[in-house]
Amino acid sequence: MLSRRNALATAALLLCASAVRAEPTVGLAERRAIAAYREGRYPAQQKAIQDAAGFPVPVEVAWDQLTIPGDDKYYSDPAYFETTIFEPLAAGLKQVGRDPMGRDALKAKLKGIRVRYDEKTAPASNYPNGLRFDAGVLDVNWRPFANVADYKDRVEAVVKVLEQGL
Structure with missing residues (x-):
């Protein structure tokens, strides 16, 4: 019994240790x-x-998730965060709030924005799959510095997801 317990404990420890090493x-x-x-x-x-x-919506950025090991030299490049995440987000919000009805809907229902990157769930190019609007929070899960030319697709995704949720 004791050796089996030791074997299980050792296996659990090794599993945890390998999971820790796998994280960047x-x-x-x-x-x-x-x-x-x-x-x-x-x-x-x-x-x-x-x-x-149209109002000071809280924006939470999970910087620890957006920082990709080895990419530090690119962070100041506007294409890294801005063109791929922040600018399409702003453009989508602007399009949704282009008239009083849209602005009122945003103010009434948008409680916050969360920006993050989860390598396991972020879409490669199907940008609506990287967005979720739930309980007033727009969750943006896009990889920075990827498919930089897809700006318009990202804007359209923001508009689509918000208009469905508002």
């Missing part, structure tokens, strides 16, 4: 680069999103 780690270079982006470029993106919504 964000190093000092990535943390510095994201801090510089958050301080220098992100405030303008956040303001653009809130201006497009």
